[in-house]
Amino acid sequence: MVTNLRADAARNRERVLEVARAEVAEGNVSLQLNEIARKAGVGVGTVYRHFPTPRALLEAVVGKELATMVQLTEQASQMQDIRAAMEFLLRRTLDLQLCTSGGLAEVICAIEDADERTTHAKSEMRRLADHLLERARAAGVIRPEITGEDVRNLMAGLERAVELDPDRADVYVSVLIRGLSG
Structure with a gap:
């Protein structure tokens, strides 16, 4: 969160x-800062002062969703039913990604990462997710060779599959869950 900005700078x-969120909503995650400045009606220097890189801008755009991911991962890690926890986290992750x-x-x-807050949030999310995966392995809910990175990559692929055919989301999530459990 940025504080102590003049009113015009905050606007x-x-x-x-706002422009960057609209770009991301259209599937443009590259966020070319010159183009964002043009569409926002501000000078390029203004954009660079607030967001020195496209990565910094993207992190700011999805910061709320990343914080929600940390909360969801914590919630899942506290659930007693590990199978339900895994399914809950996978489905909610997909919703946020979409x-x-x-x-x-x-x-x-x-x-x-461009921002240390992003690094911290991702670290916390991964710590919680790794704990959840350890519990899932111990309970025989997922295959022993599955890593957190595997799940993150599979979720990125699942997002793409659902974007291509949204009506099949439940089928795709079910296939992923069955595949993780082997």
Whole structure:
């Protein structure tokens, strides 16, 4: 969260974010800063002052969804029924990924982050998810060779499949769940 901005600077920042959200909603996660500035009606320098890289802008756009992912992962990790917890987390992850048209998956799967808050949120999410996966392995709910990275990559692929045929979302999630359990 940015504080102590002048009113005009805060308005410009919010306008940039609004345009970037619209771009992400259309599936454009590359967020070319010059184009964002043009569409937002602000100078390029204004965009770069707030978001020095396209990655920083994307992280800001999906920051709320990333925070929600951390909360959902924590909620799932506290559930007693591990099978239900895994299914809950996979389905809710897919819902969040779909509402960001690839932006959240892009941020989650990225090796480097622009903002330390993103790094912290991803670290916490991965810690909780790894604990959940350990429990799932121990309970025989998922195959022993499945890693957190495997699940993240499969979820990115699942998002793409559902975008191609939204009516098949439940089928695709069920296939993924069965595949994870072997």
